[in-house]
Amino acid sequence: MSARDEILRALRAAAPAPAPLPDLARLEAVQYPDLRERFAKSVVEVGGRCVLVEGPLEDALRAIPEYAAARKVVSLVPGVGKANVDLACVSDPHDLRDVDFCVLPAELGVAENGACWIVQHGGPNRSGAFLTQHLAVVVRADALVHNLHEAYARVTIPCPGFAMWLSGPSKTADIEQALVIGAHGARSCTVLVTPS
Amino acid sequence: MTEHSERAAEFVADQQRMHWHDQAVWFVRNKRDIARSFVPEWEELRSLASQIKAHTLSRLPDYLEEFERNATAAGARVHWARDAREHNHIVHGLLRERGVTRLVKSKSMLTEECHLNEHLEAHGVEVVDTDLGERIVQFRREPPSHIVMPAIHLKKEEIGELFHQKLGTPAGLSDPKQLTEAARGHMREKFLAAQAGLTGVNFAVASTGGVVVCTNEGNADLGTSLPPIHIACMGVEKMVPSPEALAVFLRLLARSATGQPITTYTSHFQGPRPGAEMHIVIVDNGRSRILAREEYRNSLKCIRCAACMNTCPVYRRSGGHSYGVTVAGPIGSVLAPHIDPKKHAGLPFASTLCGSCADVCPVRIDLHHQLLAWRGELAARGLVPLHKRVVSRVGAWILARTWAYRIFGKLLRVLAPRIPNPWTRQRELPPMPRESFRAQWRKRVRPR
Amino acid sequence: MDVALFVPCYIDQLYPRVGLATAELLERQGVRVHFPEAQTCCGQPMANSGFFDDARQLARKMLDVFSPYEQVVCPSGSCTSMVRNHYPELLPGDPRVAALGAKTRELCEFLHDVLQVRPRGRFDARVGLHQSCHALRELRTGSGSERLLPPYSKTRALLEGIEGLQLAELSRADECCGFGGTFAVSEEAVSCAMGRDRVADHERAGAEVITGADSSCLMHLDGLIRRDGKKLRVLHVAELLEEATR
Numbered sequence: 107m108s109a110r111d112e113i114l115r116a117l118r119a120a121a122p123a124p125a126p127l128p129d130l131a132r133l134e135a136v137q138y139p140d141l142r143e144r145f146a147k148s149v150v151e152v153g154g155r156c157v158l159v160e161g162p163l164e165d166a167l168r169a170i171p172e173y174a175a176a177r178k179v180v181s182l183v184p185g186v187g188k189a190n191v192d193l194a195c196v197s198d199p200h201d202l203r204d205v206d207f208c209v210l211p212a213e214l215g216v217a218e219n220g221a222c223w224i225v226q227h228g229g230p231n232r233s234g235a236f237l238t239q240h241l242a243v244v245v246r247a248d249a250l251v252h253n254l255h256e257a258y259a260r261v262t263i264p265c266p267g268f269a270m271w272l273s274g275p276s277k278t279a280d281i282e283q284a285l286v287i288g289a290h291g292a293r294s295c296t297v298l299v300t301p302s
Numbered sequence: 303m304t305e306h307s308e309r310a311a312e313f314v315a316d317q318q319r320m321h322w323h324d325q326a327v328w329f330v331r332n333k334r335d336i337a338r339s340f341v342p343e344w345e346e347l348r349s350l351a352s353q354i355k356a357h358t359l360s361r362l363p364d365y366l367e368e369f370e371r372n373a374t375a376a377g378a379r380v381h382w383a384r385d386a387r388e389h390n391h392i393v394h395g396l397l398r399e400r401g402v403t404r405l406v407k408s409k410s411m412l413t414e415e416c417h418l419n420e421h422l423e424a425h426g427v428e429v430v431d432t433d434l435g436e437r438i439v440q441f442r443r444e445p446p447s448h449i450v451m452p453a454i455h456l457k458k459e460e461i462g463e464l465f466h467q468k469l470g471t472p473a474g475l476s477d478p479k480q481l482t483e484a485a486r487g488h489m490r491e492k493f494l495a496a497q498a499g500l501t502g503v504n505f506a507v508a509s510t511g512g513v514v515v516c517t518n519e520g521n522a523d524l525g526t527s528l529p530p531i532h533i534a535c536m537g538v539e540k541m542v543p544s545p546e547a548l549a550v551f552l553r554l555l556a557r558s559a560t561g562q563p564i565t566t567y568t569s570h571f572q573g574p575r576p577g578a579e580m581h582i583v584i585v586d587n588g589r590s591r592i593l594a595r596e597e598y599r600n601s602l603k604c605i606r607c608a609a610c611m612n613t614c615p616v617y618r619r620s621g622g623h624s625y626g627v628t629v630a631g632p633i634g635s636v637l638a639p640h641i642d643p644k645k646h647a648g649l650p651f652a653s654t655l656c657g658s659c660a661d662v663c664p665v666r667i668d669l670h671h672q673l674l675a676w677r678g679e680l681a682a683r684g685l686v687p688l689h690k691r692v693v694s695r696v697g698a699w700i701l702a703r704t705w706a707y708r709i710f711g712k713l714l715r716v717l718a719p720r721i722p723n724p725w726t727r728q729r730e731l732p733p734m735p736r737e738s739f740r741a742q743w744r745k746r747v748r749p750r
Numbered sequence: 751m752d753v754a755l756f757v758p759c760y761i762d763q764l765y766p767r768v769g770l771a772t773a774e775l776l777e778r779q780g781v782r783v784h785f786p787e788a789q790t791c792c793g794q795p796m797a798n799s800g801f802f803d804d805a806r807q808l809a810r811k812m813l814d815v816f817s818p819y820e821q822v823v824c825p826s827g828s829c830t831s832m833v834r835n836h837y838p839e840l841l842p843g844d845p846r847v848a849a850l851g852a853k854t855r856e857l858c859e860f861l862h863d864v865l866q867v868r869p870r871g872r873f874d875a876r877v878g879l880h881q882s883c884h885a886l887r888e889l890r891t892g893s894g895s896e897r898l899l900p901p902y903s904k905t906r907a908l909l910e911g912i913e914g915l916q917l918a919e920l921s922r923a924d925e926c927c928g929f930g931g932t933f934a935v936s937e938e939a940v941s942c943a944m945g946r947d948r949v950a951d952h953e954r955a956g957a958e959v960i961t962g963a964d965s966s967c968l969m970h971l972d973g974l975i976r977r978d979g980k981k982l983r984v985l986h987v988a989e990l991l992e993e994a995t996r
Binding site: 108109110112113114116117118119120121122123124125126127128130133134135136148151152199200203218219220221232233235236237253254255257258259261263264265266267268269270271272273274275276277278279280281282283284286288289290291292 | 326329330340341342343346347349350353354356357359360361362363366367372375376377382383384388432433434435438451452453454456457458461478479481482483485486489490493494510511512518519520521523524527528538543545546547548549550552553560562563564565566567568569570571572573574575584586590591593594596599
């Protein structure tokens with residue numbers, strides 16, 4: 107008998123009594139009086155910055171010091187002026203090792219935790235989001251939800267594919283619990299909330 | 303004396319360090335309390351999470367098969383391992399077939415449980431643990447002392463000294479920011495040079511066939527977006543039915559573990575990257591045996607958040623290493639005796655049964671009841687020290703007979719201050735009353 | 751109202767004043783107090799060491815002794831919890847178990863829930879309340895720091911009406927004292943470290959008196975206080991209330 111069959115058989119033989127799946131629709135999850143304000147606050151709490159974009163996106167980006175200083179910029183958001191890496195030519199994820207700044211689009215933002223839903227169908231581009239020294243995430247104001255339940259009701263998880271909740275910059279507290287921003291991933295994360 | 307009590311005594315003996323460790327871990331319990339206060343529906347979430355896990359465990363084979371179908375459809379290859387040996391064999395086999403000698407690994411308690419690193423290293427594979435805390439203990443050749451904060455038992459000066467030796471940082475440097483920066487540079491080279499990346503699995507979602515990995519550092523993502531091979535190892539109990547259910551756990555996990563609303567990265571891997579491979583190794587290693595035991599079944603709900611460790615007054619004052627087992631603290635003391643009841647017979651007794659763990663557990667595992675159930679099972683199996691059995695038997699005989707109890711009580715009050723007694727090593731005995739309550743009650747004049 | 755007093759074995763032998771204070775308090779509320787003399791021990795020490803058969807013997811004796819009464823009151827959270835929460839596991843088939851569990855209450859529960867008294871009296875001291883784990887987390891005499899609930903504490907409510915009594919603000923409101931039964935001896939190092947940390951917390955909060963609902967915890971804390979030469983008075987809540995309301 108294969109390991110698979112043996113394991114499944116052992117689990118079936120264990121036969122716990124049936125237990126129903128609870129009705130999650132009945133849960134009244136937290137709601138906020140001001141969605142955008144709470145989202146911005148949460149982004150800051152997780153170590154990021156949140157900017158309400160009023161004019162052109164490019165101006166908002168240029169106001170980010172790390173973007174202004176960046177030499178190599180990757181963007182998955184169309185129309186980002188400074189992007190100078192032609193992703194179509196990138197076939198090896200290692201080639202993105204010296205990316206200074208990466209601009210990512212988010213489909214959704216969650217107020218309770220400052221998390222942004224970032225979907226990547228592509229191949230080697232995925233590494234850019236993690237190799238980059240600094241990040242900007244662009245999300246629309248009308249794509250904000252209160253909590254993770256609302257979020258999962260709205261997102262589609264690409265199958266096959268990759269998607270993630272990104273909540274602020276990379277961080278660690280592994281050395282005597284001192285919070286250090288910028289562990290292995292991005293050292294900063296600026297969320298740009300664009301008008302609907 | 304048990305293994306735990308001996309090691310704990312050593313830990314406590316260094317009073318300053320013990321208090322430092324206790325405060326450091328209590329701080330995390332506090333952060334959890336604060337985070338929880340922002341979720342008014344917290345107690346309801348815990349109940350839902352517990353019920354979702356109970357449901358999933360009651361239909362685990364069905365959900366595993368559904369998961370396998372969907373994961374395979376997304377392009378992943380699913381493997382099954384009965385035990386640690388098979389798990390290690392499968393992982394090594396995958397690496398060997400592809401000529402991999404450089405592996406990066408993000409946190410996985412399962413692989414610790416299986417002692418994967420030792421196995422791979424013995425076969426010539428360089429394994430780099432990429433979580434900062436794990437890398438630190440890997441450098442020191444010791445196990446993690448906490449499942450979420452592996453190096454919580456170390457001071458920054460000690461880590462500074464370690465990095466000076468291993469990474470060439472300046473002697474005496476102990477600033478966490480600078481040490482982390484040094485580790486960043488070192489780890490980046492490892493990520494770029496890796497030929498395969500191995501991750502654990504926080505949650506496996508049956509309806510999508512995807513695995514979810516939660517990190518703050520981004521190490522799991524760096525380890526899987528660069529090399530062309532991703533191996534994800536999971537215990538069978540990591541299943542959740544759907545993304546809707548997943549939301550409940552994601553709202554509880556980081557808040558319970560570190561007091562954050564969510565980890566920086568919550569990555570959903572649905573099959574491999576185009577042009578790359580993804581392998582998922584599903585492991586039993588005794589979990590089906592636990593599932594078959596009604597008293598202990600709830601322990602399979604565990605999402606490895608370590609809230610129980612952070613709140614446990616015994617864990618905080620004895621340190622993870624005093625448990626002698628991969629996963630320490632309350633959940634560890636409930637899981638370990640399944641592995642080796644004789645070796646770990648002391649662990650269910652390394653507790654006052656205060657119940658704090660059960661009240662912080664995001665999936666409502668009745669840890670204190672399971673610890674008591676283990677005490678009963680170990681006693682029934684003859685694995686509790688003989689003198690305890692004798693005291694219990696004799697005590698029960700006396701207490702079952704009121705006349706004997708009265709005589710014994712009187713003797714106790716007379717003799718206790720006069721005979722050597724372990725209690726009096728650090729504590730005074732209470733002053734012995736001349737008369738018991740019942741004797742005084744008899745004499746008492748009752749007001750009308 | 752008639753009440754049978756369940757006096758735990760260690761209170762009977764080592765802290766008789768707690769039993770007497772309990773009886774006094776109840777009688778002052780017009781309750782007729784009975785003490786069934788055949789009682790000995792609820793079996794908790796045996797059960798906690800895993801010797802369920804030994805505990806079962808004693809559980810059956812308890813059922814014999816107390817089943818005839820309508821109310822049972824006990825000045826101990828852990829012993830009450832043994833009867834209410836653990837007897838059903840020890841003696842699953844016995845119909846008397848549920849009945850006894852339903853009518854057995856710890857003293858503060860009884861005063862707060864059944865008699866619904868809020869004692870008035872005087873006790874001039876800063877008092878640290880030690881919340882015994884079994885009373886708190888098994889009998890739910892308080893909301894506890896772990897759960898997100900509207901805060902409540904039955905013991906605290908009983909103390910609030912006492913003039914001159916100031917409750918000390920502890921930094922860890924409900925951390926375990928480290929007694930834990932045989933744990934106190936078999937894990938002596940951690941047990942005493944936990945107890946000393948509790949005492950230090952009370953000291954820093956300015957407590958002159960430490961009180962609680964379980965003499966087992968108090969015996970451990972008092973043992974450390976006296977060995978370490980500290981000047982804190984340790985009183986069971988029954989003794990405190992009795993003194994305050996004389």
